Amino acid sequence: MPHHLRILLTLTFAFFLLSTPQLDAQDKGFAIPETNQGLAGDGPIRRYDWFRNLWQNRRANWSKQVEKDQGAVVFLGDSITQGWGDNMGGSFGKLKVANRGISGDTTRGMLIRLDEDVLSLNPQAVVMLMGTNDLEEKAEPETIAANVKLIIAELKQHDPKMPIILCKVFPSSEKKSRSAEKIKKINELYEQVAHGDPQVIVLETWLPFADENGDAKAEEFPDLLHPNKQGYAKWAAALMPIFATLGYVETEADNWEPEPGFESLYNGKDLTGWMFKANPERKGKKIALAWPIFEEDITFDGKTESIDGRYKAVGDRIVVTTPAEGRRIQQMWTEREFPKDFVLKLEFRATPNADSGVFIRAPQLQCRDYPLAGPYKELKNYKPQDWNELVVEVTGNTARCTCNGEVLEEAFKLPETGPIGLEGDRGQMEYRHIQVKETK
Incomplete structure (x- = not known):
């Protein structure tokens, strides 16, 4: 290799190291466990290099704002949640929210990070959207629902009065290893998990997005997996009436008066x-x-x-x-x-x-x-x-x-x-x- 190219590569690598956030010893405690042995739940935990880095960096950063995010409405999920942005696109006005989505995460991954990423915030409510990545890793709907059941149990044990909003899995596509049949089965099992539990509100977030075949619509999910701005707006609209009933939004007094003669x-x-x-x-x-x-x-x-x-x-x-x-x-x-x-x-x-x-x-x-x-x-x-x-x-x-x-x-x-x-x-x-x- 010519000398000038070797120098250029050396300088480029040095710049990369300097520009990449360095994790201290405490931050490295947020790494994915090396094996599944002794971990709660069942099913896949992803360990791709890109996912390890994302998981560790996001969790380490969140650990520095636990005090700031106390009492927030916490959104727990994967890339669909992460992609909504830190304040959920400003969709809920002054409502205090905390985005705890990690792109690529599975339900088991969310279960093992629940205590530090969610419960430590003492949320006033938790919004859950999860399960789609498990399908790509060949997990069965029953395994996914079992992990969700464990997450709900831990949330309830932490606070037996905290509202839990369980969103149904969004439609996707067989092309994404996420068939309509499997997603519908997961959603049926979610309903069974929540049945009879007044603390859990199951929100219908499959039907508004599904086409006639039960798949995602390209105009709302351009890659048939992640919603665009239009898709996020529909998700926000579905949540808004629930938040209003819980007293989180639309809290100003109404000055309405009956029409004359009414x-x-x-x-x-x-x-x-x-x-x-x-x-x-x-x-x-x-x-x-x-x-x-x-x-x-x-x-x-x-x-x-x-x-x-x-x-x-x-x-x-x-x-x-x-x-x-x-x-x-x-x-x-x-x-x-x-x-x-x-x-x-x-x-x-x-x-x-x-x-x-x-x-x-x-x-x-x-x-x-x-x-x-x-x-x-x-x-x-x-x-x-x-x-x-x-x-x-x-x-x-x-x-x-x-x-x-x-x-x-x-x-x-x-x-x-x-x-x-x-x-x-x-x-x-x-x-x-x-x-x-x-x-x-």
């Missing part, structure tokens, strides 16, 4: 005027879904939530929370009935694929995340995970029902009289600005 059916502070109606007729009936039975009417005057916490008064809205069972049928009714002609107006916001309904004198008008849950999938004005206006104009025994001005039902059949109700089924639904005006 009266509000919600006083903005508690569930006065609302009730669970007795439904003993359901006794003995077999149904695959949870459906609570009440022997007598239960009113909520002066109460900020229903007896089981499913319905909550949260600032300017009534929230029907995500059921721990995945699906649970419940119905909350006004104490008064409406025999006269009237106009009902309200706004609603649904998490992805949420299923709810508004009862008009008893018959149910489906009120859902329509594009995913139906039945009105072709609406052009519907705004997913945003506020939408429902207007019901009752004349005699029929009602004309619209959403953001588009007709849902032109002549919805009704009985002579009855209350107004809000159903709970799947996902979370919020209702606000609930107002009614008698027209006859």
Whole structure:
């Protein structure tokens, strides 16, 4: 090799060493264990050179900001989480967040770094998105779900009241060694892991992104694995209603007043005027879904939530929370009935694929995340995970029902009289600005 080239290479290598962050002895304690022996969980732990360096550097840097990140909402995941940026792209305003995503990480890797990277921050909540890299390493869905179960158990042991938001695995592609079949199986197992646990909120983050084949859409996942700006915006929109219900965002007082001639059916502070109606007729009936039975009417005057916490008064809205069972049928009714002609107006916001309904004198008008849950999938004005206006104009025994001005039902059949109700089924639904005006 010519002398001048040898000198150039020597200088280049020296510059590389000087410009690469050097880890002290304490920082090197964040290295990946050399073997799996004695480690919690099961399945793959990556040890590629690039991953070792990334894992060690990110964890060492995080260890220097533990005090700063105390009480944050912690996002735990892999490259999809890491790629959102340190403050999650500023998607949640002033909410304190901490990004603990490491590109390439697996569920077992996240389990063994959980204590130092997450629990040390004493989070106010944890958002989990994980599992896709395990598939590339040929792990089975059952192994992945078992690791997630262990992570949830440790989070719960650390703080038995801290909300845990478990996001379903995003769609990808067989080309990325992540088939739709395997991802759907993981998500089914995640639902089973969380079933019956009120501390864990399973968020539907597969359906909003999947195409007709169950794979990622190129316009949101250009490489069929990582979301672009549009994809991250949809993820943020899915999380926002949950954060609002938890009191993390949208905390400013609402100055809304009913329109002239209308009266509000919600006083903005508690569930006065609302009730669970007795439904003993359901006794003995077999149904695959949870459906609570009440022997007598239960009113909520002066109460900020229903007896089981499913319905909550949260600032300017009534929230029907995500059921721990995945699906649970419940119905909350006004104490008064409406025999006269009237106009009902309200706004609603649904998490992805949420299923709810508004009862008009008893018959149910489906009120859902329509594009995913139906039945009105072709609406052009519907705004997913945003506020939408429902207007019901009752004349005699029929009602004309619209959403953001588009007709849902032109002549919805009704009985002579009855209350107004809000159903709970799947996902979370919020209702606000609930107002009614008698027209006859």
